Amino acid sequence: MTTLTEAAEAEHADPAVPRFYRVVSRREDTYDTVTMELAAQADPLPLFAPGQFSMLTAFGIGEVPISLSGLGSSGGDGGGPAALRLQHTVRAVGAVTRSLCAVRPGQLIGVRGPFGTGWDLASAIGHDLLIIAGGIGLAPLRPVLLAALEDRSRYGRLVLLVGARSPADLLYPDELEAWRERGVEVAVTVDRPGEGWQGNVGVVTSLLEPAAPGANQTTAFICGPEIMMRYAAQALIALEVPTQRIQVSLERTMRCGAGWCGHCQLGPLLLCRDGPVVTYDRASELMRIREL
């Protein structure tokens, strides 16, 4: 006979079974994007690394991969230590993400993970760190920027280039300001300026020239639409940044996160296992081939 606890542990050991986390806070970032903080009910999942992702379940609706956008900001109050709390930033684009964005504090969300590879921040030690984000792509980059700021002295310049479709789509505007104050060189551009926009207009690669990363000593992390990542990587290569020092976070359909469903293949890569963060020396040829 297995005891109830043993049975519960066995189930928790099953990576296909979500653990239900409570929504402890919810913030509307933009008209379609919400950041939520989740606290474990019982035993929390192992510590997530920046760049890794969760599979989030909206009860009875479905499950989607969502990157870690931060570790907990607060602890105590029965929800476990802050580092084991998860922040996720979700953009409502379909049935599941809409349902996740509609959650209220106090409600429960299923979580599985951590899955996939993280940003290799250790490889950037002693280098300038250049972070390039497009749209929701800023969410997976936020925790790695925060980690670099925690350990500021180990890196050279910290440069963050952000592209958004319009000013209304810009994620974390208050935090961008706070990061600027902490010494991050932040530059923002939009595709479509609205009324009163004073800043840059154009693709995010247009910010590279002014930011002028010094060649041989830059490590770059890029996340955004695939075409933007390719252009950004090619621009960096033109600036003589070696391809293995460029890391990109790739997106494909994922049903399981655990290497069983076969959906996230990109050539030899299973992106839930060998990605989502991949160095560009591996990714570039695979990203070049149409419909791979």
Next chain:
Amino acid sequence: MQQGSNPGVVTVCAPEPVVIGVDALPALFSALRAWGYTVVGPTVRDGAIVLSELESAAELPYGWGVETEAGQYRVRRRSDTAAFGHSAGPQSWKNFLHPPRARMWSADRTADAVTVSGAGEQPRYALLGVRPCDVRAIGVLDRVLSHGQHADAVYSGRRDGAFVIAVECTEPGATCFCASMGCGPDAQSGYDLALTELVDGDDHRFVARSGTEAGARLLAQLPQRPADDATVHKAQAAVKRAATEMGRAMPEVDLPRLMTESRESPHWDDVASRCLTCGNCTMVCPTCFCTATEDVTDLTGDHAERWSVWDSCFSLDFTGMHGGEVRVSGQSRYRQWISHKLGTWHEQFGSSGCVGCGRCIVWCPVGIDITQEAAALAALRPPSVLDAAGGETADAEAVGIKED
């Protein structure tokens, strides 16, 4: 797949083969059932030899064989009473170990909590009549679903509980090519018990050898006699001959390299002009493992379940993301399938994804033949593939998905 199917059981080295008569099969069924197994094996149903849960040895397809060709399958009467005198049918053992629909978990929600229960206990199957190519296919699935970083509870539960009885191949079909894949016709490992069927008129018997301790214990329960050299040689010769009688062969080239170098081959247009993207090949393939998930609720909305269901890389929404599908064209979907089977599988899971069973050739409605497509790609490789590949393109279209 190097291990026996019962964990913790030590593989018996070089067991002495014995001979069991066909009249020992009922005893085999009784012993397996007494051990709590549900026996699954071949039987004739609806004009095909299918795999099914069997109550008794009488349901085996004695005297039935099959004729296969690309896009064709027919059962036929044999001139003898062989029970395993047929090549692969429309199902494979994955139907039982990795079922088309499986509940991954169910959950109940109350005002303040959600309780979840996992996949739960899985059936224990004795798989009877597993061809050596299919034994290898089970080993391939093991590496994908059990031996990676995470283990799939449904598959692993069923696999750990399974008892595998291989039957070596003495009469390959016209669509078989396991010999050229190094996956048959002899059974080398991965079974609890291996049989070789010999039929000489009324003398219908099996040379039997165990592969695990559990297999040895089962064998000990059956009426038997020691195998004389003549019978053992006869069985070995029949299996050896089978290797030379395969209807097809995979071209002898570096297949992973061929697949990588053929990514931009003009041949994909040719296959796509024939392929219906119906996905039959993925359904019948004993190693194709891809699944989708379905979340369902009852009417209250407070009971939810997640089901895993077979999916196919030939379906359009397989790569559906917000913003569009990645593989829209038939070209890209056939390329994904064959490149995965013969190429990228090696990097992902350390072996070929194809064992040469021939099912995909038989059950393709238009008779597309993986060995011929590989040969066509190989023939095209030098130097036309290089020409067709062109230079580095960085155009927006190359990404193949819509950006927003």
